[in-house]
Amino acid sequence: MTPEERLEKALDELVDETKAETTPQLVEWDAVETALMRRVQGGPISFVRERATSGRWVALLAAAAVVAGALLWVHGTHVKAPVAPQETAKMTEPAELPHWLDGDAIGAGTVVVSDDREVVVEHHDRATWTLAPRSNALVESTGDVITVALNEGSVSAHVVKSPRPESFVVRVEKTRIAVHGTRFRVDRVGTKVQVELAEGVIAVGPVGGPEIELFAPSSATLSLDGLRLDAPPTSPRPATKPSEGSSALAAKEAPKAGAALGETVSPEEKAKDDAERTMTDGIRACLAQSAVSRGDLRVSVETRMAVRVLANGHVEQASFAPPLSPAVRRCADAVLAPVVFPPSDDGFVIEQGLQLDH
Amino acid sequence: MSDDAQDLVARCRAGDSEAFRRLFRAHRDEVARLVFRMNGSRSDLEDLVQEVFLQVHRSIGEFRGDARFSTWLYRLTVNVVLMHRRAAKSRPQLVGDETASPPKDPRLLPDEQVARRRRVDAFQRIVDQLSEKKRTVFVLHEVEGLSPAEIAAIVGAPVLTVRTRLFYARREVMALLGEDPTLSDVVNGLESERPPLAAHARRETT
Numbered sequence: 001m002t003p004e005e006r007l008e009k010a011l012d013e014l015v016d017e018t019k020a021e022t023t024p025q026l027v028e029w030d031a032v033e034t035a036l037m038r039r040v041q042g043g044p045i046s047f048v049r050e051r052a053t054s055g056r057w058v059a060l061l062a063a064a065a066v067v068a069g070a071l072l073w074v075h076g077t078h079v080k081a082p083v084a085p086q087e088t089a090k091m092t093e094p095a096e097l098p099h100w101l102d103g104d105a106i107g108a109g110t111v112v113v114s115d116d117r118e119v120v121v122e123h124h125d126r127a128t129w130t131l132a133p134r135s136n137a138l139v140e141s142t143g144d145v146i147t148v149a150l151n152e153g154s155v156s157a158h159v160v161k162s163p164r165p166e167s168f169v170v171r172v173e174k175t176r177i178a179v180h181g182t183r184f185r186v187d188r189v190g191t192k193v194q195v196e197l198a199e200g201v202i203a204v205g206p207v208g209g210p211e212i213e214l215f216a217p218s219s220a221t222l223s224l225d226g227l228r229l230d231a232p233p234t235s236p237r238p239a240t241k242p243s244e245g246s247s248a249l250a251a252k253e254a255p256k257a258g259a260a261l262g263e264t265v266s267p268e269e270k271a272k273d274d275a276e277r278t279m280t281d282g283i284r285a286c287l288a289q290s291a292v293s294r295g296d297l298r299v300s301v302e303t304r305m306a307v308r309v310l311a312n313g314h315v316e317q318a319s320f321a322p323p324l325s326p327a328v329r330r331c332a333d334a335v336l337a338p339v340v341f342p343p344s345d346d347g348f349v350i351e352q353g354l355q356l357d358h
Numbered sequence: 359m360s361d362d363a364q365d366l367v368a369r370c371r372a373g374d375s376e377a378f379r380r381l382f383r384a385h386r387d388e389v390a391r392l393v394f395r396m397n398g399s400r401s402d403l404e405d406l407v408q409e410v411f412l413q414v415h416r417s418i419g420e421f422r423g424d425a426r427f428s429t430w431l432y433r434l435t436v437n438v439v440l441m442h443r444r445a446a447k448s449r450p451q452l453v454g455d456e457t458a459s460p461p462k463d464p465r466l467l468p469d470e471q472v473a474r475r476r477r478v479d480a481f482q483r484i485v486d487q488l489s490e491k492k493r494t495v496f497v498l499h500e501v502e503g504l505s506p507a508e509i510a511a512i513v514g515a516p517v518l519t520v521r522t523r524l525f526y527a528r529r530e531v532m533a534l535l536g537e538d539p540t541l542s543d544v545v546n547g548l549e550s551e552r553p554p555l556a557a558h559a560r561r562e563t564t
Contacts, residue, residue, distance in 0.1 A: 003536075006545055006546065007536055010541065010544045011528070014535070015500050015501060017478050017481070018482070018501055035408060036412065039412055040378065
C-alpha cells in the first residue's frame with residue numbers, strides 16, 4: 001500500500017468513527033424545548049388559575065410555609081399556600097393564593113410577570129423571592145449569584161446566609177442591591193427605588209459603582225441610577241462589629257451611635273455625622289470591591305484617610321496613607337464628590353483610620 | 359417534502375406554536391448532529407440547537423418551498439454555527455470545558471472507547487484547522503454524506519466550487535493526518551487488527 005493509499009484509508013476510517021459518535025444522547029431535549037418555546041412565545045412566564053395535583057399540592061404547602069415568614073413583615077397580612085403555575089390539572093382555587101415557581105427550573109432570561117397575585121420563586125436552600133401582584137421581573141442569572149432585574153412593582157426576598165460575598169442581587173435599572181443572607185424588600189416607585197431591610201446587611205449603590213451597606217432594620221430611597229436620595233437612616237448602626245467589613249471605624253462610630261440613641265444631637269452634628277458615614281461607608285465599599293478573598297485566605301486592607309472640608313461643606317481634597325490603588329482611588333473620589341457637610345466657619349479636617357478584613 | 363411536512367411548515371408560517379413544537383421534535387436530532395460535527399464541541403451544543411430553531415421560527419416565513427426543507431434547515435444550521443465560531447474567536451477560550459462525558463458505545467470495551475475518543479478528538483482538531491469554507495464542505499460531504507449539489511445549495515456556491523473546496527480540504531486533512539502523532543497508528547495501519555467500528559456498526563444496522 002502506498003503512503004497515499006494509507007492516508008486515504010486512515011481518513012475513511014476516521015470519518016467512519018466520527019460518524020459513529022452518537023451526539024443526540026448528550027442533549028436534554030425537554031429543557032431545550034421548554035426554553036425554546038418560552039423564547040418563541042415571547043418570553044414571559046404568565047400565570048393562570050390552574051394548579052397541580054394533590055401530591056404536588058402538599059409539597060407546595062410546605063414551600064409556602066417556608067416563604068410565609070419572609071412575607072409577613074412585608075405585607076402585614078397572612079400568606080397562603082402557593083400554587084404551581086402552568087399545570088394542566090384544573091382545580092378550584094382560592095383567588096388570593098400566590099403562584100409558585102421552582103427557581104431551580106427556570107433559566108436566566110426568564111421574565112416573570114405576576115397578575116393579581118404574588119409569585120413566589122424558590123431557589124432550594126438559597127433564596128426565596130416574592131414578586132408582588134402586578135409586577136414584572138427578569139431573571140438575569142441563576143448561577144452562583146441569583147440576579148433579578150425588577151422592571152415593575154416590588155420584590156421581597158429571603159436569602160439564606162452564604163459564605164459568598166454576595167449571593168442574591170436585585171437590580172432596578174442602574175441601582176443594585178446585593179446581599180448574602182438577609183430579608184429585604186425592593187419597591188420600584190416611579191423613578192425611585194425604595195429598599196426596606198428587615199434583617200441582615202445589604203449593599204446598595206449604582207451598578208459598577210461604590211456601594212453603601214445598610215444594616216437592619218433600615219430603609220433607603222435611591223434613584224434609578226443608584227444614588228441615595230434620602231438622608232442616611234437615623235437608626236444607629238450597631239456598635240458591635242457590623243459586618244465582615246468592619247473595624248476600627250465601627251469602634252470609632254460607637255459613641256456617636258450611643259448619642260443618637262439617647263442624647264440630644266444638634267441638626268448640624270447629625271448632618272455632619274450622616275455625611276461622614278456616607279463617606280466612610282462608600283470608601284469602605286471601594287476597598288471591599290478591591291479585596292480578593294479566596295477560601296481561607298484573609299485579606300486585610302488598612303489605610304488612614306485625611307479629608308479636608310471647605311467652609312461651604314464641600315470636600316476640597318482627600319489623602320490616604322498608604323495610598324490607595326488607582327482603581328480604588330477613582331472609586332473613592334466618586335464617593336467623595338457628592339458628599340456635602342454642613343457649612344462651617346473655617347472648614348475642618350477629618351482624619352480617620354479605615355480597615356477592612358475580608 | 360411529504361404532505362405532512364409541508365402542512366407542518368405551513369402551519370408554522372401561520373404562527374401555530376404547536377406545529378413549531380412538532381417541527382422541532384422532528385428535526386432536532388439531525389440539527390444537533392450537524393452542530394456537533396461542525397462545531398466539534400459539546401459545551402455549546404444545546405445553546406446552538408436552540409439558536410438554530412429560534413432562527414427557524416423567525417425565518418420560516420421566508421421559506422418558500424423552492425428547496426427541500428432539510429436543505430434550508432441545513433443552511434440555517436451551518437450559518438448559526440459559523441456565526442458562533444466567528445464570535446468565539448474574539449472571546450477567551452476556556453480549556454477543558456467539555457463537561458459532558460462522551461456517549462458510551464456498548465459495542466466497545468472501555469479501553470477501546472477511550473482510544474476511539476482520542477482518535478476522534480485528534481481528527482476533529484485536524485478538521486478544525488481547515489479554513490471555514492473548506493471545513494464546511496468537508497463536514498457536509500464526508501461526515502454528513504451530502505452530495506456536492508446539495509452542499510452547493512446550502513452554502514450558496516456553484517457545484518464546481520464545492521468540488522474544488524472538497525478536493526483541497528481532503529488533501530489538507532490527509533497531509534495533517536500524516537503529521538499527527540496521535541493518529542500515527544491509524545495511518546501506519548497498526549490499528550488494522552482492531553475491529554473496524556464502522557463496519558461493525560453497519561453490520562448491526564443491516
